[in-house]
Amino acid sequence: MQKLGVEVLSMSIDSMFVHKMWDDDELKKMVDGGVPFPMLSDAGGKVGKAYGVFDESAGVEARGRFIIDPDGVLQGFEVLTPPVGRNVNETIRQVQAFQLVRETGGAEATPSGWKPGKKTLKPGIDLVGKVWQEWKTDMAFD
Amino acid sequence: MAEESVGCARPTGGPVGEEVEEQVITEKTKVKEERAMLMVGQKVPDFAAPGYQQGKFVNVKLSDYLGKWVLLCFYPGDFTFV
Structure with a gap:
């Protein structure tokens, strides 16, 4: 962190x-x-x-975990009951994703399964209805 | 971050901002309280709280961290197991 x-x-x-x-x-x-x-x-x-x-x-x-951006805005949270511990790798991945989105001013978005090095998507009129060409379901997994 | 002075009382913190008004608890306000979850994309409530860090007692105000990414983690208690 x-x-x-x-x-x-x-x-x-x-x-x-x-x-x-x-x-x-x-x-x-x-x-x-x-x-x-x-x-x-x-x-x-x-x-x-x-x-x-x-x-x-x-x-x-409870095991609440809040990712707060530099403007004090809540970007994500997770709340677990006491017996189950967190996954720090997933928290790191989410922070990296939120930081990337912020750095690009929202020009890039991170699709399901994204982690650093994987492809981002660029939301815009050209992408409407074309996500299937850019992103395949196996990209949701490691 | 201010260093927290230590007395015999057990210090605690609380949300920063307007005083929470005492409410007559009706069924309606109860439901509202139980469902108070934050929304993503909204500002989080500020708070100040005493704590311990690296050999010192400190007092932390969340709004002092504006300009930085913050990961705030709650947990059930010290010496719990997970």
């Missing part, structure tokens, strides 16, 4: 004191030097509520 110029923020209902202990006791054993990004505290779940990820009955936040 750092390579892509993306700032990561994590957030849970735990206090910043617990974040420190978690980083010290466990995460440093997984990541050299500990977690590099700010681990934020949302005790009470007020921010989580604003983002629609706070589970009132459990009192915790």
Whole structure:
């Protein structure tokens, strides 16, 4: 994410004191030097509520992941229940796709299955009804 | 980003902006609250929150990151397993 110029923020209902202990006791054993990004505290779940990820009955936040562009606009999100972890590769792919679209000012779009190096599409009048010539269903897969 | 001073109280953050009005909870407002999901293509709500980063307690305001791509990740809790 750092390579892509993306700032990561994590957030849970735990206090910043617990974040420190978690980083010290466990995460440093997984990541050299500990977690590099700010681990934020949302005790009470007020921010989580604003983002629609706070589970009132459990009192915790779901695995919500939000991609926010430099204008503060939400480009994509994913929310999972607690037992299933995220796919970081897919998040990286989506960030790369949103960055490409932004850099081209929307002149290029990334079709299903796109990843860096694969063909983009150029929306316009010439492409109407012609996507089948430019994009094949097997391109949706790796 | 401001460094957060540490006292005995457990600090927390919250959305930035207008105060949320106290509402009399009727069935209608309940449904509205439960369905409050953000829309893609819309601005996200700003917030400020205390946190921990690399040996320091910090206070982060989301709007300080304008001009940069941000990945905001919520999770159920520290020391959970996944």
